[in-house]
Each structure stands twice: as structure tokens, then as C-alpha cells.
Amino acid sequence: MSAGPENSEIDVEEARRTWRGTWGKFMEKERPALEVLSVLFQRLHLLESPLGKLAKAFKQKDMPPRADCPKTRGDDLLPMDLTAVQEYLTDLLVEEVEAIMLVVLGLNYMWLGGRDSERYRPERDRLTKAQRQAVSHLAERVRDLGSVDKRCPDMLTGRSQLVEAKFDYGGEPIMSLEELKAEQVIPVWPAVGEAAVQHVTAYLPDDLRERIENPESCLLPKEDWPHKPPKSPARATQDEWNVIVKAAAARGLMVPVEEQDVFRDHNGTMVLNGAAGVKKLKKIGGEMRSMQRFISNFIPINSYQKHLEGGDKHLPYLGQLTLLNQDEDDVWVVDSEDFVSCFRTCGSCRRGGLGTPVLGRQWMPNFLAEYPASRFTLPWQ
């Protein structure tokens, strides 16, 4: 016999689509995370998926214990009966209990390897001591999540975050590049005398210092150079650029470079870099103002340079930090310092330069920007 229409694949797909539509309607308002997880648990048994079927199996309370699933190894932690979990959590809010039950359902699902959940028959049982400890631990974590003072966005906002915005690895939004405006760039920079105060080579280990003092040694072999330099424009009008460069020169962020010193490729073409701005909110005089970060685009010059092994090999590794340990009577305390005007998140270019240690003058021809209209007529000369 062929399967009935209610079982056909198309209908099942349609049911899933309907489930997603209903969920989308529920999320038309922004909601606390625990409410989201709680309602998700309530509606999960309606979803046509292995996890949905497992949720459904747990809902059928009169289901007899499965005969071929004896406790041959004694009391395992998983699976846990959801009703027993619910009965154990008597002094919590309903939302918290249902969020915890969703976590337990997820653990049961993982215990089943995400397969064959349809055939799973949960045993009705009381929680063992170990299970009670585990559930208490889960409750602590779920309540910690509930204590965060932030809500999940509504569907419209979330969708624009998910679909339109791009984020870096740290979760910071990646902004689109804008034309530079001097009045939005300069107030964000360090004050005159605060930038470029130390020479970088004084703080480098010998091997790295030798390479940095000799920019030629940092070049790739010529056969690995691109056929022509990648293009990267400076986004600014000549007038705006002039003002920006003047202010940068006053702070030691930029210096003039002679045309004959500019780095050139094998065809004698000058390799010039790009610049642009991205939005940055900054509190100035007690008022939040929309400013710009000055972004240098060094893709052109980077195409000709080797990666030098330096301090990057000493970066910390997140996985190691989870191995810190602590006794019951111990407390970890943190002392933390950040440099001003340094890049703030990994991989994000926050401004044109570090603002503090300076490279030797021999590097400057490599870091020249292609600015509009009159190249090399440096505005402050």
C-alpha cells in the first residue's frame, strides 16, 4: 500500500514550513532568552524532525518502558525522563523549568546520536543522585543565562542582523566603507604628542628587529609578486584628504615621502594603498557622536610581503584558558589594561595605525596611500 497523503514527504515538508511560519509569528516581538527556549520546548513536539519526534515520545506519558533497553550497566546519567526532571524542579519558574527540560531533551537527543529517536521509549523513573546533581547544575546555568540583561531581537531586527549585517569572529558588526570626512576622523585620533612616541624596533627581539630594519628582507621572491599591484583607492575628496593628512602629520601618524622612494613593482609601477572610514560612535563632551575610524587598506603592499613570524606565535589560545582550575576557597581576580588607540578586536582594522610605537622611516615608502587628484604633492609640505 502506498503511504497516505498525510505521510507523504511533501506534506511533511509543508508541516515543517508551517511550523517555521508559526515560530516566525511568535518571534514578531523581542523576547527574553528563557521565554524563547521555553516556548520552543512547548512547540517542539509539533516539529517533523528526529528531535521533534523525541519530544513527542516524551509527551506520551502512558508509554510503557522499552523492553530491549535494560539497565545492564547500572545507573547511567542519560537518558533522563523529562517528567522526573519536571517533578524534581519544584521551586523554579515555569519558564526556567521548560528551558531546562529543553536542555535535557537535547542531551537525550545527543545520547541517541540524533538517530532512531522515533523508536525510543523513555523509561519512567525517578532521578538518581547523579542525575539530580546534573539537573541542579543545568538549572544553575540556565538561570545564569536568564540573568543576562538583554533580550533576543524580534524577527525583523534579527533577520536584518542575520541576513544583512556581517560580523567578525568576535561578533562585532563589519561596517561598510565610507568616504573620509576630516571632522569625523580627527577627533577620534590621539591628541598631538600622544601618538608615535616610541620606536617599535626598541621593543623587538633581535631576529624580528633585523628583518624590520631591513624592509627588503621582508619582500616575497619576485616570482611570487602579482602581475600588477591590486587597486585600492583612498576614499576622500582632495580637500578632506589634505585636512586629514595635515592633522595626521601633526600627530606623527603620517610623514612625507619622496616620489623616488615609493616602493615599485617589477614594471616600475608604484604600489599604493587605500584608505576609507567606517562609522564609530564616540562619546565626546558627554554626548554620543557618530564619528569615523580611519581604515588603511594595505592589500596592495601586503601582496609583496612575507609573513614574518614574530609575536603572533605567542598569542594565547582560548582552549587553554578553560583549563584554569580553582578550589572551593579560591577566587580568580583580573587586572586588565588596554592601550589607547590600538586595534581593539582581533582582525578588525580600527584605525590607520597603532598610534604608539613607530616603525623606522625606511618603511614609509611601503605604506603610502593613493590619494585623490594630486599624488605626492604632500599637503603639509
Place this chain on the structure above:
Amino acid sequence: MAVVPMGWINAVSVIQAVVRTLVFSESEIPDESEISKLKRLPETDDLSVIYLDSYDELRRLDRQCAEVLQGVASPRHKRFLKVCQEKGLPLNEGKRLVAATKGTLQGGELQGKEGWYKLAGDKQINLVGLGSCLLGLPEWREFDVRHFFGKAVFGMCFRRVLLSVLQDGFHFLGDVLQAKKALCPTPGAMDEVIVTMAFTALMGTSLKSELEKFIYCSDASPSGGGVAVSSQFMEEPWTERHEGKECWVCQGPFDPGFEFACPALCQVALCSLQCLMDHRNGQCPPAKVCKRRHLELPRFGERLARLTEAVAMAGTIDVQEPYDWHWGHDFFTQEGKDRLEELMTDPLLAAEHWAPCCKLFSKARGRPIRLEDGTVIPGPQPVRDHRHLMGFNNVPVGMKVRLRHSNQMALKSLKALEDAPRSTLYESLEHPHGSWLWESTLAKKLLEAGYLQSTGSHCCFGGPREKWFEFRNNIPGVHRHINRT
């Protein structure tokens, strides 16, 4: 730009090195306290985390002591502040933490009292929110899926067993990529989004969890099972702990940028091709022989040492000794022929490059040569033409011998390409573009057999002048790279 620009390829290398110097040398903070991916976690109660522009000090204190010291900067912190002040390096006072029991670290939140290191709270809510939004969408695009699972993986790093949740989501991502359009999510992918949302609360590690002193691992199957017990962290098998400051074999210094890693990744670094081969072949003190010598790696054999060196520098491919008279080989003795045969029949041989002597094959022989000062001198004696590819008969006896040797070397190379099992062996033969060798029947037959003809000039690859060369080869990647005709 006059400062270290963030977009520069070496900005991270330089800044991390600068801040390490400020912390460890200038502020005299012991570098044994550093948490670094290169080091074991320090077994001290006072740790240093340097991440580009930030310096964090983590102190494990007695609970009562911590209460007394709350808000009091540590001696190390004070030294660091003083150094920065003396050098005029401005610090961000708004972000400063002093003996705080809660702080952000690497995208996570350290809850010092509770003993948790977890994904930061706002990131947790963000992940639940994104998952929730994804579930409400009728179709998922590649970017949507990548965005959610990318963040999920980051969060899962705070409790790595959670990574076992993800599987179908990645399959679905593959489907979307192939379809090049948004698709209805599969049930498995939806389930993984839901489980990830549920487990967001668990994205952290309890620092108070006791470490099991023994880890048991067992399995059972109808054909038998096994059990293993581990009581300590092990080094990766057959590796050395080599800091790489001097050559593992000869103890000599490294030339800058000229360092060979053992291709079997036994973690040692060597200073030259000779030391590398001694290490791999066991021709050095026993303690210096590669512990992974028995690992079967693809091997590369050829004549010119510079190419062999380049392959060795790339790593993970074992190199045979270069077959060259500079390395003591003489093709015209029985011993030399036997050695070549031995190298060619190495069962692990994966690639060969032949570059037989080309002096007597040049079509330019006989043409006058113009010197830099304008003087014209007669060129070397022509010894072949298109009708006498193997050489003229009427040449002096000495030249006859040289011609014979030249022909034998060229023929050996051509035959090697002709006989090579091309499905398993990468082969290339190099000679000048203007060589009589390419006119030979055997060289033309190679083209008919599917070998590629790749031509380039030295000046295209950093050479000082236009000098054309040609490869017969069966390596499409090489052909794409060098063929400039």
C-alpha cells in the same frame, strides 16, 4: 603612515612582540607566567595573558584575601602602569580592571567568584536570538547558516564537547553552496540549531570541576573489545621537544629564513639539506635520528639541489638526496648508475625532476657573442644541427666523448619520462627552450603521450634577464604557473 598600521600583513607579529617586551622585559614580569599557545599552562597562581594591545593579569587568591585586596592593583600591575607612564604610552582608563572578580577575556567572561569561564552573556543572548530568527525563516541562505554556525562554534569552544552537536548543519551548508540559492532547511539542520540554542547556557567551563586522575576508554564488539587507561598527558608520539634555536643535528645557527622542518613533523628544525637528510637517513648520532623515520611520506628526488631544497623547505614531503656530481655522484661509473637506480626505484618516490647537462644542446652554439663593451667574439663550436641531433661525426675525440656523455644523460632523462607510471609519479624534464633536445623523436613522442610543454623565461620569476626555458611535464599546476608563451 608612520605608525604600525593594523592592515599590514605583519602588524600582529610586531605588536604582540612589542607588548610582550613591555610586559616581560620592561615591567620585569616573569615570562613563565605567560599563557601562550606555545607553552604548557603555567602552574602558578599569577598568570599573564597578552593579546595584541591588552595585558591581563589573572591571580588566584584565597577568598578572604580577595575581599581584602578588592580594587588594589597587584605589584606586577603597578610596574606595568609605571613603565607605560614613563614611556608615554596612553592606557584606556575606561577599560581598566583592578583585582576584579569578573572580567572579559578573549570573548569570554571570567566569573572569578563562581569559578566559571564562559561565553560572554551578550554573546549568549545573541546566539539564541540568531538561532530563533533562523528557525522562523522559510529558507536559509549560505550566509545565514555560516553566520549562525560560525558563532555557535566559537561559543562551543568554551566547552568543547558541545562541538559534537554539529554535523547535519554542515551538510546542509554544502547543499546550499551547490544549489547556489536559499533552500528549505533539512530536519537535521533544524534540530542542530535548536540543540545549539538549548546548549547556549552550557557554553562555559566550571573551573572548579575536578580533573579525573584516570581516564578510562573502553569498547565492546561481537569480535572482542578493549580497554585503555590514561593517567597523564602524553607528548605526541615520536616527537621531540626542540626549541629550534639551533640545528637539531649539527647544533649550528640558522641562517635567517632558512630553516627546514622535519617533513615527518617530529618537531625538530634543521639548518641544511644535508642535516635534514642525515636526520632522516639515520646518519647522525642516534639521539638525533628522526623518531618518525619509519613514517611513509611521499618522496621527491631530482638533480638540482636548489629545487630539492625548496621542496624540503615546504615541508611534509621527504626529499631524496639530490643526484648530482656536486653530491659525489658519477653517472658514468657503475656505482653511480646503481645509486641512481636505487633512488629511482624507491617505492615511495612521488615526484622526479630531471635537468640533464645542456651545454652541448644549445642551438646558440656557433653564433657570435657580443660582449658588454661591444666587442664581438666567435661563439663556442657548434656540435649538432637539425640533421645531426646526436652530434657531428667530425669533431675532435675529446668532444666526441663529451657528446656521448651528454647524449647518455639526456636519453636517460627522456626514457625516465617515457617509462614513468604517469598516474602515480609526477615527472618533469627541464632544458633551455632553444635546445636541440626538444627536436628529438623521443621528446616529441612525450607530447603525443600527453606530456605538457611549459615554457617560461627567468625574468618572469625574478631572474635578472630574459632567458627562456622549457619543461616537459605531467603536472598541470606547474604548467599553469610557468607557461608564459
